[in-house]
Amino acid sequence: MSYQSKKYFLKKLIVITLLLIGLNLSADVSIAKIFSDNMVLQRNQPLPVWGWDTPGKKVTVSIDDQIHSAITDTSGRWMVTLNALSVGTPKSLTVKGTSILTLKNILVGEVWLCSGQSNMEWGIKTLNNAKEEVANATHPNIRLFFVPKTMAKSARQNLPASCNWKMCTPENILKGSHRDGFSGTAYYFGRALQKKLGVPIGLIQSAWGGTRIEPWTPPVGFEGISELSNISSSLKSYRTNVKKSLDAIKKWEAAARQAIESDSALPEAPNFPQSPVSNHQSPTSLYNAMIHPLIPFAINGAIWYQGESNRGEGMLYYHKMRALINGWRRLWKRELPFYYVQLAPFTYRGSATALPEIWEAQSAALDIKNTGMAIINDIGNLRDIHPRNKQEVGRRLALLALAKTYKKDIPVYCGPIYKSMNIEGNKIRVHFDHAGSGLTSRDGKPLTHFEIAAGDGKFVPASAQIDGKALILSAKGLNKPSYIRFAWHQQAVPNLMNKEGLPASTFRVVPKNLALNKPYNTNAPNKHNYGIKGLTDGSWALNNGTNCFATNDQAKFPKHVTVDLQQDCKLNNIRFGVPPYGSTKTVKVLISSDNNKFTEVGSHTFKQKKEERFNLALDVSARYIRLVYVDYYPKKIQFPQTFAFTTELEVYGSEK
Numbered sequence: 001m002s003y004q005s006k007k008y009f010l011k012k013l014i015v016i017t018l019l020l021i022g023l024n025l026s027a028d029v030s031i032a033k034i035f036s037d038n039m040v041l042q043r044n045q046p047l048p049v050w051g052w053d054t055p056g057k058k059v060t061v062s063i064d065d066q067i068h069s070a071i072t073d074t075s076g077r078w079m080v081t082l083n084a085l086s087v088g089t090p091k092s093l094t095v096k097g098t099s100i101l102t103l104k105n106i107l108v109g110e111v112w113l114c115s116g117q118s119n120m121e122w123g124i125k126t127l128n129n130a131k132e133e134v135a136n137a138t139h140p141n142i143r144l145f146f147v148p149k150t151m152a153k154s155a156r157q158n159l160p161a162s163c164n165w166k167m168c169t170p171e172n173i174l175k176g177s178h179r180d181g182f183s184g185t186a187y188y189f190g191r192a193l194q195k196k197l198g199v200p201i202g203l204i205q206s207a208w209g210g211t212r213i214e215p216w217t218p219p220v221g222f223e224g225i226s227e228l229s230n231i232s233s234s235l236k237s238y239r240t241n242v243k244k245s246l247d248a249i250k251k252w253e254a255a256a257r258q259a260i261e262s263d264s265a266l267p268e269a270p271n272f273p274q275s276p277v278s279n280h281q282s283p284t285s286l287y288n289a290m291i292h293p294l295i296p297f298a299i300n301g302a303i304w305y306q307g308e309s310n311r312g313e314g315m316l317y318y319h320k321m322r323a324l325i326n327g328w329r330r331l332w333k334r335e336l337p338f339y340y341v342q343l344a345p346f347t348y349r350g351s352a353t354a355l356p357e358i359w360e361a362q363s364a365a366l367d368i369k370n371t372g373m374a375i376i377n378d379i380g381n382l383r384d385i386h387p388r389n390k391q392e393v394g395r396r397l398a399l400l401a402l403a404k405t406y407k408k409d410i411p412v413y414c415g416p417i418y419k420s421m422n423i424e425g426n427k428i429r430v431h432f433d434h435a436g437s438g439l440t441s442r443d444g445k446p447l448t449h450f451e452i453a454a455g456d457g458k459f460v461p462a463s464a465q466i467d468g469k470a471l472i473l474s475a476k477g478l479n480k481p482s483y484i485r486f487a488w489h490q491q492a493v494p495n496l497m498n499k500e501g502l503p504a505s506t507f508r509v510v511p512k513n514l515a516l517n518k519p520y521n522t523n524a525p526n527k528h529n530y531g532i533k534g535l536t537d538g539s540w541a542l543n544n545g546t547n548c549f550a551t552n553d554q555a556k557f558p559k560h561v562t563v564d565l566q567q568d569c570k571l572n573n574i575r576f577g578v579p580p581y582g583s584t585k586t587v588k589v590l591i592s593s594d595n596n597k598f599t600e601v602g603s604h605t606f607k608q609k610k611e612e613r614f615n616l617a618l619d620v621s622a623r624y625i626r627l628v629y630v631d632y633y634p635k636k637i638q639f640p641q642t643f644a645f646t647t648e649l650e651v652y653g654s655e656k
Contacts, residue, residue, distance in 0.1 A: 029053040029097030033159035034297045037104050038167055040143045040202025042111045042298035043087055050079035051095065059097040063106075072097075077157070087199050107141065109200030110193060111299045112401075114186035115216060115291070116306035118209030119341070119386055119393075123181030124173055128388045134170050134181075141199070142168035142190050146176050147206040151215070151280040152289035159293045165202070176205060183207060185305055185341070188394025189401075196402055204299070206290045208280065212309045213320045215286035221327020222283070227319040227517070227537060231283050234276045241273035291328070301337035301405060302328065303397050307362065308343060308385060312354040312541035315516075318361040325368055339372040339400040340365070342505060344380025344387050345493050350611070351540070355490035359506040363417065372400035375415040378442060378503040382491055396502070412436040415502035421484060421509060428452060428473045428481050435469035436498035447471070449487040449494040454480050456617060457511055457573050457652060464496075471496075484509045511572050511652035513538065514565050515625065520649075524551040524559040536563060540577070540613075540648045548579060551629060551644045559644055560590075560628040563651070568593055568623045571653040576627060577613035578606045582645040586630040587614075591622035598626055608633045611647070625651055 031051035041047055052072070053059050059078040060069045068080035078097070085091075091106040114120060124133055145165050166172040168187075176182035183205045190201040208215075214231065222232040248270040255267045277285045304324075310317045325338045342362045348355060366373055374396035379389045387393065403413035416432035416439065423429075432439070441447055447464040452473050462484075465472045473484065487494040487506040496504040515536045526549075535549035551559040571591070578584045586605045590598035604614040629644035639645075 028099040029057075029059060029095055029101060031095055031101065031103070032157075032293065032297075033161065033163040034145070034204075034294055035093070035103060036164040038106070038143055039103070039145070039165040040107045040109050040111050040200050041085060042202075042300055043108045043199065044084050045298045045300075046084055047082040047298050048079060048296045049082060049093070049095075050077065052076045053078060053097040057097050059095065061093065061095050063091055063093045107143065107200035107202075109141070109202065110197065111202035111204065111297075112186075112190065112193075113204045113206065113294070113299050113302040114183055114189070115206045115302060116304050116341075117207065117211045117309055119308070120183055120185050120303075120305040121176075121205075121207035121209045122184055122386050122390070123176050123179065124184040124187055124390075125180030126386075126388070127184045127390045129391075133391075134173060137168055137170045137173040137187070139168040139191065139194065142187075142194055142201045142203070144168055144172060144176075144182050144187075145202065145204045146182060147204065147290045147294075149208045149280075150289045151277075151282075151285040153275045153277040153285070155288045155292040157293060184390035185393050185397070186303070188391045189303055189397045190394075192395050192398035193401060196398070196408065197406065204294065206294070207305075208286060208290070210309055211286060211306070212281055213306055213317070213324055214283040215281055216291065216306075217283060217320070217324045218287045218292070218327040218331055219284055220330050221323035221325075225319050225323055227316060228323055235284065238273060238276050245270060245272050287327075292331075295331050296333070299332070299336070301339070301401065303401075304338065304340040305393070306340075307358050308346075310541075311348060311358050312351070313361070313539045314354075314357040314541075315361050315364065316537060316539040316541070317358055318364040321361070321365040322368060325365075325371065335370050337370050337372075337401065337405045338368070339374065339397050339404075341374045341376060341393060341397065344376050345382055345491055346380060346385050347382050348490055351613075352490045353488060354540070356488045356492075356506055356508075357540075360508065363505055363507065366417070370404070372404055372414065373417075373505070374400060375503050375505045377487065377493060377506070378495075378497070380493070382493070412498060412500040412502065416496065416498050416504035418486070418505070418507035418509075423481065424472075426474060426479045426481065428484060429467070430471040430473060430484065432469065432471075432504070434498065434502070436500040436502070438469055438499045439466045439471065439504075440497060440499050441466075442495040442497050442503070445495060447494070447496050449489070449492045451485040451488065452478060452481045453483040453485075453510075454478060455482050455572065456619075457483060458617070459483070459485055483511065512654065513650045514569050514571075514653055514655065515563050515649050515651040518563055518565055520549075520561055520563040522549070522551060522559070522561040524554060524644075526550045527552050535561065535646060535649050538648070538650075549646045549649075550582075550639070551642075553640045553642050555642050557632065557642075558588075558628050558630050560626050561646070562595070562624055562626040563649060564595070565623050565625065565651065567655060568621055569651075569653050569655050570621050571618055571651060573650075573652040574602075574616045574618070574625060575613060575648075575650040575652070577611065577647045578645055579647045580609055580611045582639050582643050583608070583632040583634075583641040584629060584644045584646070585632050587644075587646070588628040588630055589616055590626040590628060591620060592624040592626070593622055595624045598624070603630075613647075621656070625649070 072078040174181040399413040402408040403410040414434040450462040451459040452462040453459040485508040588603040592598040602616040
């Protein structure tokens with residue numbers, strides 16, 4: 001390497017280093033891009049305001065009769081916290097440092113973050129009554145802020161320069177991340193709030209179609225959730241490795257400088273660890289670029305419309321919702337209200353129960369404090385994943401906020417949600433929360449999509465009779481009902497609702513999955529770093545790296561994996577399956593009470609190149625469940641033919 005090349009390399013390294021540590025070399029004072037003319041500031045809360053200037057510079061922020069000052073830190077960042085403001089006339093905010101800037105036409109009211117995937121992103125122009133809605137979208141007291149779609153491998157401190165608040169007008173409502181305008185869900189939610197509260201509303205759209213929930217989640221959200229430990233460990237390991245690399249780079253930099261001065265051979269630069277954040281679907285990638293730059297801007301809550309891209313994960317999605325909600329709350333340092341939309345029925349490819357399993361996870365998330373769920377199974381379209389009646393979606397989200405956050409007198413703000421059941425002879429009585437003034441049929445016809453089962457777990461269609469705020473379920477020929485399913489199919493459009501017109505949510509009461517998160521071992525451990533390790537995590541998804549068990553690549557068969565239920569249990573059903581790749585053929589099921597003597601209770605031969613699930617019904621007791629891979633298909637698919645894959649293992653029954 002020539003002397004000039006070495007000098008260029010060193011200068012480039014210094015520039016990269018400055019960028020990494022975030023030094024702000026601007027000669028002017030600046031403010032974070034979430035602040036601009038026409039913005040809405042959250043009422044009745046302390047208001048953090050921040051930006052950048054020359055390091056060590058005093059910066060003063062003034063609004064009304066408030067004056068607050070701060071000294072910029074070594075990176076040039078400054079922050080002040082304004083006292084809470086009340087709704088009033090438009091205001092101006094002035095920032096004085098190396099230069100002076102003034103923001104005008106600022107309102108004080110209610111600010112909400114609106115996030116998720118395409119059903120949150122979908123613009124107003126493609127929704128119901130679009131022409132009329134756009135023409136009538138003049139609302140001076142509703143302000144819109146659009147966060148452009150972008151990802152980052154690490155947390156960004158600011159948004160792109162183009163970001164700014166806009167007044168809600170027919171022209172501005174057609175601007176947004178989707179080609180057809182600002183989020184319809186967000187706009188209709190905000191419009192309903194503004195009409196009822198009579199105060200300015202600020203809506204921050206930060207959404208990206210087709211995205212999973214993990215990219216929106218901050219690193220701190222994954223911490224402490226055992227079901228997501230693989231994600232948390234990956235992120236922490238990267239930070240640890242970066243720290244080690246920085247130490248190595250520091251030593252190398254000193255040696256490189258010395259080599260350049262002495263015109264000697266330049267030492268080889270150390271390798272830098274590869275980030276686990278590689279694209280917009282990687283955990284934290286969208287949080288880094290589209291949420292982190294907003295924090296700690298004062299907001300009153302968040303609405304969320306997402307889940308389609310996590311379909312197939314079952315209750316694992318519930319834990320991911322925990323990570324997202326609690327992660328945002330920890331960083332905003334308050335228990336933000338969080339209201340979300342339960343997905344509408346739709347005809348997906350693959351398993352017809354993968355969507356109901358997401359519905360179940362979304363319902364389970366209601367146990368997270370200060371959350372609410374808008375149920376929309378009556379306004380979807382089985383052939384369109386994007387329901388066009390976003391007016392009603394926004395209204396139902398607003399009902400939750402008005403009742404729970406603003407304490408308005410709205411006794412019924414949600415559709416019926418399963419509460420409990422009682423077995424009464426050959427019938428089951430079902431009780432609901434949010435039954436309102438009573439249950440009814442939306443179309444006046446008999447209630448649909450109810451099933452009940454006896455102890456064997458075999459469901460049959462059931463008739464449902466309304467008894468005030470409860471239902472009575474029964475099925476001809478079934479004398480000892482034990483379990484219930486309601487609308488347990490992706491195409492189910494049930495007609496049960498409360499008399500206030502809000503539909504009931506899907507639910508099921510089924511035998512307990514005794515294998516969920518139970519330990520297991522194998523006589524042929526996976527020696528390859530494919531990240532495949534979850535057999536009993538409750539997820540049938542094929543794309544999250546934790547949902548399959550794989551044996552090693554030795555040609556010797558049979559191989560087996562054994563799950564420990566940790567106590568003797570009465571078993572009714574064992575369910576397992578295979579993905580469409582690999583070479584798994586015949587699998588036997590054995591049980592044992594002592595992990596020594598095993599008895600075969602069933603087997604199944606799977607087809608090649610096809611995702612398939614198998615359910616084994618039985619009436620036995622055991623503690624250990626063993627899957628034995630007897631043989632394999634000789635043709636290699638995606639992995640070595642000697643690999644044996646199982647997608648999830650579920651064991652249903654009762655603990656003794």
